[in-house]
Amino acid sequence: MARLDLVDLAHAYNGGTTHADLVLKPTSMTWRQGGAYALLGPSGCGKTTLLNIISGIVRPSRGKVLFDGKDVSALTTQQRNIAQVFQFPVIYDTMTVGENLAFPLKNRGLPRAEIEKRVSEIARLLDLEAYLGRRASRLSADAKQKISLGRGLVRADVAAILFDEPLTVIDPALKWELRSKLKTLHRALDLTMIYVTHDQTEALTFADTVVVMHEGSVVQTGTPEELFARPEHTFVGYFIGSPGMNIVAGEVRGREAKIAGHTLALKRSYDSLPAGANIEIGIRPEFVSIAPPRPDLLSAHLERIDDLGRTRFARVRVDGLKLAAAIPPGLTPDGEEVGLTFDPAQIHVYADSRRIEGAA
Amino acid sequence: MTLRLDKVSHMQGGQAFLRDVSLSFERGTLNVLLGPTLSGKTSLMRVMAGLDAPTEGRVLVDGKDVTGLDVRKRSVAMVYQQFINYPAFTVFENIASPLRVQGKPHREIEQRVHEAAKLLRLEPYLDRTPLALSGGQQQRTAIARALVKGADLVLLDEPLANLDYKLREELRAELPRIFEASGAIFVYATTEPTEALLLGGRTICLWEGQPMQIGPTAQVYRRPESLRVAQLFSDPPLNLAEVTKHDGAVVYSDGDKAPADGRFAALADGAYRVGFRAHQLAVADGRPDRQLGRHVFAATVALTEITGSESFVHLKRDGTNWVAVLPGVHEFLPGQALQATLDPGDIFIFDRDGRLVAGPPQE
Numbered sequence: 001m002a003r004l005d006l007v008d009l010a011h012a013y014n015g016g017t018t019h020a021d022l023v024l025k026p027t028s029m030t031w032r033q034g035g036a037y038a039l040l041g042p043s044g045c046g047k048t049t050l051l052n053i054i055s056g057i058v059r060p061s062r063g064k065v066l067f068d069g070k071d072v073s074a075l076t077t078q079q080r081n082i083a084q085v086f087q088f089p090v091i092y093d094t095m096t097v098g099e100n101l102a103f104p105l106k107n108r109g110l111p112r113a114e115i116e117k118r119v120s121e122i123a124r125l126l127d128l129e130a131y132l133g134r135r136a137s138r139l140s141a142d143a144k145q146k147i148s149l150g151r152g153l154v155r156a157d158v159a160a161i162l163f164d165e166p167l168t169v170i171d172p173a174l175k176w177e178l179r180s181k182l183k184t185l186h187r188a189l190d191l192t193m194i195y196v197t198h199d200q201t202e203a204l205t206f207a208d209t210v211v212v213m214h215e216g217s218v219v220q221t222g223t224p225e226e227l228f229a230r231p232e233h234t235f236v237g238y239f240i241g242s243p244g245m246n247i248v249a250g251e252v253r254g255r256e257a258k259i260a261g262h263t264l265a266l267k268r269s270y271d272s273l274p275a276g277a278n279i280e281i282g283i284r285p286e287f288v289s290i291a292p293p294r295p296d297l298l299s300a301h302l303e304r305i306d307d308l309g310r311t312r313f314a315r316v317r318v319d320g321l322k323l324a325a326a327i328p329p330g331l332t333p334d335g336e337e338v339g340l341t342f343d344p345a346q347i348h349v350y351a352d353s354r355r356i357e358g359a360a
Numbered sequence: 361m362t363l364r365l366d367k368v369s370h371m372q373g374g375q376a377f378l379r380d381v382s383l384s385f386e387r388g389t390l391n392v393l394l395g396p397t398l399s400g401k402t403s404l405m406r407v408m409a410g411l412d413a414p415t416e417g418r419v420l421v422d423g424k425d426v427t428g429l430d431v432r433k434r435s436v437a438m439v440y441q442q443f444i445n446y447p448a449f450t451v452f453e454n455i456a457s458p459l460r461v462q463g464k465p466h467r468e469i470e471q472r473v474h475e476a477a478k479l480l481r482l483e484p485y486l487d488r489t490p491l492a493l494s495g496g497q498q499q500r501t502a503i504a505r506a507l508v509k510g511a512d513l514v515l516l517d518e519p520l521a522n523l524d525y526k527l528r529e530e531l532r533a534e535l536p537r538i539f540e541a542s543g544a545i546f547v548y549a550t551t552e553p554t555e556a557l558l559l560g561g562r563t564i565c566l567w568e569g570q571p572m573q574i575g576p577t578a579q580v581y582r583r584p585e586s587l588r589v590a591q592l593f594s595d596p597p598l599n600l601a602e603v604t605k606h607d608g609a610v611v612y613s614d615g616d617k618a619p620a621d622g623r624f625a626a627l628a629d630g631a632y633r634v635g636f637r638a639h640q641l642a643v644a645d646g647r648p649d650r651q652l653g654r655h656v657f658a659a660t661v662a663l664t665e666i667t668g669s670e671s672f673v674h675l676k677r678d679g680t681n682w683v684a685v686l687p688g689v690h691e692f693l694p695g696q697a698l699q700a701t702l703d704p705g706d707i708f709i710f711d712r713d714g715r716l717v718a719g720p721p722q723e
Contacts, residue, residue: 042524043495141397171396171551173597176683180663180674187694198524205665205672225689228668239526241669286669286687306533309557309581310639310685315533 002067002159002192004031004054009063011049017061024049025217026062031194031209033068036186038207039196041239045213048164051196055162056080067159080159085152087165089144093137097128100136101150108155122150125185142174149178153185160192167202179205200240212236228284234353237282243306243313243324246288250281252349257281260319262298267344268358277351285324287346290314290331290338297339300325305333316340361387361422361512363408363545368417370403370569377403378414379569385545387512390536390561392577393549394592400569401549405515408547409436421512434513437506441518443498445490451477451501452486458509476504479538496527507542516548520555532558553595557581565589583722587635587714596638596672599682604631610655610704614678618655622704623718632717633710640706641684643673643698654701661696675700 006029012021019025024046031037039047052058054065056077064073072080083104091100101122105115123129126146131139136147145166152161163182167175183206186193197203203210204224211221212235219233220226231237237245251258252273255266259281273279293299300316305327312327316338325340327333349356363385370378378400385391385408393401406412407419410431418427426434437458445454455476459469477483480500490498499519506514520528536559539546550556556563556577563577565588573580573589584590591598602613606629610620620627643659659675659682666672671690675682675698684700692698708719 042526172553172595173396173591176595176597180665183663183665184694198526200525201667204667224666224668226668242529244526284669307557307578308554310637 003033003069004160004192005064005066005069006030006050006054007064007066009050009053009060009065011053011058011060011062015061022061023216024053024060025215027218028063029211029218029221031192033192034190035192036183036206036208037192037194038203038210039194039213040198040200040203040210041213042198046216047196047213050213051162051164051194054160054194055082055084081157083152083155083158083161085148085161085163085166087168089141089148091136091144091147091151093135095136096132097134097136097139097147098123098132100147101128101132101154104151104155108157118154118156122154125153125188126150126181142170145170146178149182153189153191156189158191160194163193163195165197165199166195167197167199175202182206200242204240212239214239230355231282231348232355234280234282234350237284237348241284241286243285245282245284246323247280247282247350248321248323250279252279252281257347257349259298260321262318264298264342264347265344266347266349266358268360270349270356270358273349273356274351278353280350280353282348282350282355283342283346285313286326287343288323288325289328289341290316290325290333291328291341292334293337293339297341300338300340302333302336302338314338361545362420363513364420364423365404365407366418366420368407368414368419370407370412371415372403377569378407381417381569381571383564383571383574385513385547387545388543390539390546390548390559392556392559392561392563393547393566394551394553394556394563395549395566396551396592399566401566402517403569404566405438405517405547405549408513409438409515410434411438435511436513436515437509437511438515439499439502439506439517439519441521443490443495443502443522445498445501445505447490450487450489451482451493451497454490454501455482455504455508458505462509472508472510473504476508479507479541480504496523496531499523500531503538507538511544513545514542514547516546518549518551521551528555536560553581553593556593563593565592567592579722583716583719584708585716587633587708587710587716590635590708590710590716594635594637596683596685598635599638599641600633600635600680601677602631603634605629612655612657612678616655616657618704621653623707623709624704627709627718631712633712633714635708635710636702636706638672638683638685641682641700641702643675643684643686643690643692643700653704655704655707657700657702659698659700661692661694661698663694664690664692666691 008028010022010026011024014021041047053060064071101119102115123132195206212219214235220236227240234247252270255269257264257266300318303315303317306313314325314327316323365381365383368381395401407414413428418425455473456469482500560577563580564574565572567588573585581593604611605620605627608620610618610624659677662674662676664673666689671686673684673692709717711717
């Protein structure tokens with residue numbers, strides 16, 4: 001178990017040094033021992049590069065990786081003592097489930113009694129006890145991935161466990177089970193875990209701290225609640241939440257924002273916005289509601305309703321702007337014209353994609 | 361065009377992938393195949409396409425038997441989970457390829473490729489080769505090629521499964537509009553209830569090679585006729601419990617009791633399985649808020665997952681696990697005892713064979 005420090009890391013695959021060459025822009029960060037972290041972002045954002053630098057597969061163009069203060073930048077994955085779980089199961093078909101789980105421990109030459117104790121603990125936590133004597137080759141893909149997770153978790157002495165999209169190939173119902181198992185395991189085993197994914201639900205539900213990446217940079221690090229309530233970058237607003245945050249062009253003066261000619265009251269005051277910056281207003285669909293049209297409300301055209309079973313969202317258009325809005329329970333929109341109500345406390349102001357903190 | 365499967369079975373290596381399937385598909389419809397891995401989605405599509413001949417049964421197009429007719433002689437386009445494009449061709453040539461095979465005139469090809477590219481937001485990339493594109497752009501190229509072909513039957517086998525979550529969200533929202541514009545028979549396979557709901561159309565729930573229920577998507581979701589369909593169509597998973605109705609009371613297997621009124625009143629005494637969805641379950645710490653007529657349960661928190669907009673509270677109860685979805689942030693700690701409540705009107709009641717005997721009405 002270790003604390004990880006990433007010190008001024010940057011990476012270019014083409015050996016270049018300009019900002020455009022860097023697939024990982026200069027990044028420094030500390031990850032505490034025993035934490036559950038997620039690296040979240042779309043493909044191409046640099047999250048896998050960062051993961052590969054931590055594991056030692058990629059040697060960074062610049063910067064250092066420290067484990068408990070010790071520079072491991074020049075060490076191999078094995079020397080760094082890291083466990084990894086990948087998107088597809090990596091197990092030995094000819095071995096039993098128990099032998100598969102024991103393999104990483106045998107490799108390290110642990111005494112037999114200790115191996116047995118550890119294997120049975122992991123098997124119990126993952127509900128694999130009944131399968132321990134079975135040959136792995138006969139199992140379903142889901143069960144195999146469960147064993148892969150077990151193999152990643154079985155060693156108590158690893159510096160960290162890295163998960164690279166481990167639930168992508170799993171059916172939805174089992175995803176719920178494995179996700180909650182991983183979280184329970186994290187609590188039970190006190191391991192430093194780093195989970196890479198493009199799936200916000202997996203990242204937000206697994207991690208205490210989510211690191212959101214965009215175009216090679218970390219745009220925000222925070223708890224799920226922080227990322228939802230106060231996205232520091234418009235990309236975080238868009239990427240977290242389903243549907244993502246509404247981000248529209250607007251004018252802001254003092255305690256008022258103007259969208260499509262309509263004035264909205266703000267909770268905080270914005271008196272000194274950077275001159276010449278691109279100003280945008282962000283508000284999550286959960287905090288915009290449709291209502292019967294009224295002269296004092298911003299009026300919108302209802303384009304469609306997305307019925308997700310447990311929630312419904314309205315897709316509306318205001319002039320050229322498209323917004324998603326909540327539908328209050330029991331409301332059935334009557335016609336295509338609706339009014340929009342906004343929760344002033346939940347409106348954010350962005351200048352060149354960065355959130356501006358208003359004054360009280 | 362109407363495509364009909366008549367008592368189709370398909371065996372491979374001694375294993376039945378489709379069992380006595382009879383289904384009918386009409387022109388201009390979107391049909392969602394919803395089921396887990398190995399439920400028969402891909403097998404069904406391959407038989408429809410003519411890629412596999414069924415072991416038994418017939419495939420009919422407009423009443424004409426086409427069973428065993430080569431796929432090249434049928435009007436079919438297919439999109440797979442893995443993006444398949446010609447790596448040496450530009451995006452334009454990839455999309456144009458079926459039209460070139462059909463020998464269409466140059467101007468028509470230009471026009472139709474640009475239409476499809478516009479629909480799928482691929483116009484800026486027409487001159488690139490697929491390897492210079494993101495996964496989402498590559499898959500949109502494959503979808504554009506399937507659309508431009510003008511086939512009567514378009515089959516999409518989990519087409520968004522390999523794409524990023526956000527991109528999936530965007531394409532899901534766009535696809536119904538794209539389908540509407542085309543007029544073909546669309547068949548779309550997925551494992552995900554949310555995807556089915558967003559696509560709409562008609563849903564066919566598949567399980568072990570057999571259709572379990574067929575109907576308008578929202579209707580199948582709100583009124584599953586069996587426990588199996590209710591489970592297939594719930595994400596988070598359906599919460600389950602065993603109950604006994606006796607002496608005017610409903611008794612849950614771990615002792616929680618409620619008066620057998622509402623829908624329970626009309627049921628014969630006996631044992632039932634009940635199911636309800638995660639968002640129907642309310643939880644509160646402290647004193648139970650004994651809202652009139654709600655069923656009240658004692659439960660222990662196993663874990664809380666917080667997404668920022670919602671909290672998923674996993675509850676332990678008598679050997680089973682339940683999930684409650686609550687809007688907003690609620691941090692319940694593992695081991696914490698709490699009270700869960702449920703409106704009995706939201707409960708699906710199944711008999712011992714898993715058939716729905718009573719449940720919320722269709723809206």
